[in-house]
Amino acid sequence: MKLAENMLFKYGSGKVIRVLYINPFTSIIYVIDMDSNRWSYPIPKDDFLTAYQNKEMIEENDDIYCRAVPEEELNELEKQKRDQAWEIVTFFKSKLSDDEHMFISKYRQKAMKETMAVFSISYNGLKNILIKYFKGSQTKCSLIPSYFRSGARGKERKAGNKKRGRPRKNGENAGVNIDENIKKVFKIGLNRYYYNTRKNSLKTTYELILKDFFVKEVIDENGVKIPVLNNVKDLPTYEQFLYWFRKSLNDGKREIIKREGTRVYQQNYRAIIGSSTQDAELGPGTLFQIDSTIFDCHLVSSFNRDIIVSRPILFLIMDVYSRLIVGFNITFESLNSYSGAMVALANSMTSKKELCKKYGIEIEDNEFPFCVPNRILSDRGELVNGYINGSIQNLGIIIQQTPAYHADYKGIIEQAFNQTNIKILPFVDGAVIGGNSKRERGEGLDYRLKSSMTIEDFTKVIIKSILFHNNHHVLSDYILEESMIENNVEKIPIRLWEHGLKYKKGQLRILPEEVIKTSLLPSQSGLITPKGLSFKKMLYASKYALENNWFQMARIKGNWKVKVCYNPTDLTDVLVFDEHGDGPFKFSLLEHLSMYSGKGESEIEQIKNFERELERTGKERELQEKMKLFTEIEDIVKEAREKTEAEKNYSKSNSRRLKGIKENQKNERLLHREKAKKEREMEVILDESIEEEDEFAMFRDWEESNDDE
Template sequence: MNIYENMLIKYNEFTVSRVLYVDSVDEFLVAVDIKEDKWPYMCSLAKIIEDLKEKRSGVIEDTFIRLVNEDNISTAEKEKRESSWQVVKFVLSKAEGVEIYISKYRTPIIKEATKLFGLSYNTIKSYMIKYWRYGKIKNGLLASYNNSGAKGKQRMAGAIKRGRPALGGSMGININEDIKKMFIKGLNKYYYTNKQNNLKTVYELIIRDNFVQEYIKEKGEKIPILKSSSEIPKYGQFYYWFNKMNSTKKEITKRFGERIYNQQYRTIIGSSTQEAELGPGVLWQIDSTIFDMYIVSSLNRNKILLRPVLFLCIDVYSRLIVGVHVTLESFNSYSGAMLALINAMTSKVEYCKKHGIEVTDEEFPYCTPQTILTDRGELVNSQIETAIQNLGISIQQSPAYRADYKGIIEQSFRLMNLKVKPFTDGVVVNGKSKIDRGEGDYRLKANLTLEELTKVILKSIIFHNNAHVLSEEVSREMLFEESIEKVPLKIWNYGVENKKGLLRKLPADVIKVNLLPSEKAKVTSRGVLFRKLLYASDYTLKEGWFSNARIKGTWSVQISYNPLDLSTINFIEDDGKTFHTLSLVEHLQKYSNKSEYELEEYFNQEKELNEKAKEKELSNKIKLFNEIETIVENARREAGDNKDNTLSNRKRLSGIKDNNRAEKELYREKLVFTKSESSVEIVEEANKNIEHKDMKHEDNDLKIFGNVQEEYWDDIYE
């Protein structure tokens, strides 16, 4: 049985443990109790596996990790999370492997952190336990502010003292903009220096500089007289605003020097393989390239598209390709990188099935990596960095102009091109995008759609992972027993079974919420409107979203979405616990499995067709106007020629009902009249019926209904 990092094991209603570390070599694991504020504990790996097999315990779904959309987090939550994260990151950076879980190594590190950050031992302990209990991700440190009022709004200082009452009955003082400026000035003067003053001393110096009422002389010395305590900010207030305004980089650089910051805190740049020796999932590389092939539109194969962009994620230890994304998005785009990472960190069974490929998780593994190595393109973006770090993943950047640091994934791109290009059309000839005079235009040979090319690439990746034998040159650089087959999946499985540490997995919803792009959608009476499409779900119907929108008007909600497939969008409730998937409404199902690009192209085509139809409509409408005018003009002439001037206006108006009845009878007789009868017979028969007004017409009504239905049948279904 496979035990992986972050797995939840339940023994009873009161005991649920999260696996934090696994050592397959020495056969032990470290776990933390989800429901207790206690340090992690060690236990026998064999005992855990035996308990699972004997049903004394069981693996449960992870519902303890809070689903968080960055756009829905208040400023207060983000600031508190960041300050806690800096402490946790410092503690983790001081220990290697299992050391952080052992008291004799952990205690000195935490004592060092108390001095550096000015926090108590128990506060740092609570941060560490919270981080471990809630999935070893940054968002596990979020405070539970979602039920608090005035979410994310900073209160303006007024006459009444905010916050809890001061001890001793003192009213205290509100912190306004002037006092904050005093804090900033004092911190720059006394704290961000190489003197390394502690925070309490800095506070006292700020008070001395700004809150002295007067100086008196006593025995030849100037003695400061402070203002009353109700006019001086308390240390707790100063400490609160320090945490809101503090820059960790500035703090460490100014107090301890650039060298210490670069050694312990900056983004690490080093060998692209040295960390990966620990095993699978430790270090990944991600990169993108423009594929050497032109493709065609899925909506109209006569339309040639630009070359697609291929994103790959590769596990450095095993050379296994763990994630892929083929897109028409711009090179180094946010969505391209994020979708490749989502693909790498979640099961690909359903993804492959959409492309007609059957595969298992064992054939195409996944996990959440510890570190991702990238160049200065894909992940150099504050939004992306925040999203990835929230999942407990560190980012390493290769130096500028050093493509050799990512040689492993560059080699994968080369091999992918070699597998695909010989058998496809529309391929760039001889690596040249420029066409020489006299040469045929290879772009005109393009025939694969984006979906078809994706299927080809997926099959090539599955072959690479399960059957490709690594070259001797590559395998000599890798550290594992010579008896292992040099096939990526074989190496991956060997690493899982024999290397220290184990795969870490997170719920798919947590990964998607953090990595998928997020935007606003509008709740309307017809559905949730996004990208000109309408969405709904059982949840939205149950909550009465659409009826409320009809009564009270529309409003906006924050959603996340997959740009590659707009069949569904995702919504998270404010409690951060429930993830809802909204699907396209039934009459828009024809747009399922379409990307943003495809839908945009489709809507543009529809617009072009509508424009042409409108031009044709205008021409026909003008023709209609002429025809109507001709009919009316003829009617006027006929009416003028047949007008009986002897009839008064009153006489003409008094017979409207009788005239109407006679005309109706005439029309009814026309409907039941067969083609063999003449128009004269129609009129004569109609006149007879008018004279015999009591005649019943039930049989004629049925015939009329049948004839009318037959007459308009084709129109109904056109």
């Protein structure tokens, strides 16, 4: 059995423990009882393994204690309490020289005293926060208040006729209910008067907003226009303006840049970061780097190889300590896209065995390792979005960003892209040569016309290249440590990774795959219908939904919305949260939509566009043929009309003509039968005459042949 941090084990008595830290030198394992409020305690590794081998305890795979809570599901109070607790935990950890000291009383008590003094928190209050942090896999999400599922979960109340908020005393202006229109006015006013170098105060900004949007002009007896405020009961108060400014309208970074300047922000307010290898010597999983590039070859469509679909975007994630590539993603999304980066990160933190198997490549996890890192370094492209930052930090990961125009901060991953190009480009068709894929004057065929690989083919090539890099590539420029030289460690990423695990890091940090994916992957609303889960114009189902009669209820009570987390590069399966926030539940494509299995959002859209184009072309031909049909019908009707007019007896009255229609139909049927009978008899006579003629023809041929002799 391979131990890792955050693993759960259950004793026969029902007691559940979580592994918090493993000391590789002393072989001491620190665990915590998930059902009590006591501190963690140490267990000798040999005793732990003996209990496991004797089946006194078993591994618990269902981690119900580590919750996956999407950021948008939390209200402001929950976020505030979580962030406050996270700040306390971060300060506490900063007072310890080693992670193991969190679990040793004499070191922990000293750090707790300093933390209690700074944050004015009691001993029991700090203890509860730390124990909650340890039990919840030591992530930011673990500090979310336990009542996160109750109530309306942070949803804003709709504005009605009754004033929201506490009643005012002494006849004070209670203000008005702030709806979307007034919030829009607040935003316009802030952009106009607050986010600029004039440095107006919030009070002045509020008053200028009243002047622009809450006055009416009155002309006095001299013809002068005088601005007059609306009725005081129809005005938002300054306290309301301040409340919404602090709650959702303010952007702290933008405020500083617009009022103080970019230089001041960069010097005094931006996150403090170091070089690309800062603290990476602590071991594998300490620091990951992420980057993306437009790869230098053109691909063709996976559903029609005659269609060229330009160049793919390649995302790579590398462990700085070992230079091992831990994750990747290939997409046609825009460079530095949200979904591309997040799918790559999820890939780096989860097993790649099933993904590689999908492409016919069998691997073991030790050939393509994974873990949850402590920090991630990116440039200003991939992880600049605030929502992305929150999602990653919820996993207990710190984000570092390089300054603008400082590609040298991520030199090792830039080199990985170069090495990948060197290995692949000499062999692939449609490659960009000399930085230009277009045909120059006097040269031969355009390179793009030679394209032959689909995104599936290209993914296989990238996986093979990564496996070679991880397990065989020699890092000539890597500087070995003294302990590496003593142990004859080869300069190969996987060997450096293994050495770091044994002598540096000890154990990797892992989290349940569902927690990682629901935190990182993009999410949208899906619709439960009688036909299945409708998402991205496709239908999904799951065993859980069928057992709980979701689709039957949709037919009886009507459709309802659910939250869907999905991988934009592969829509075969999606993760679904029900209307109560429970889940995630895995849903798969219905069998009749298996043609879309393994395909991403962009590929499916290409297929649907191709189908629409075929339908459009067919409709055009149909319309042309329909015009021809109309003309032919008109000609037939015209001829029939003329013949009928010629034989029509105008001496008959209308009533006489309409009389006996059923009898006429019967006679007409008999006439058709008689006509058909005569036609069949005529066919028999013609066949017999043809046979007789053929017999005489054979006799004449025989006579002619005898005469010739």
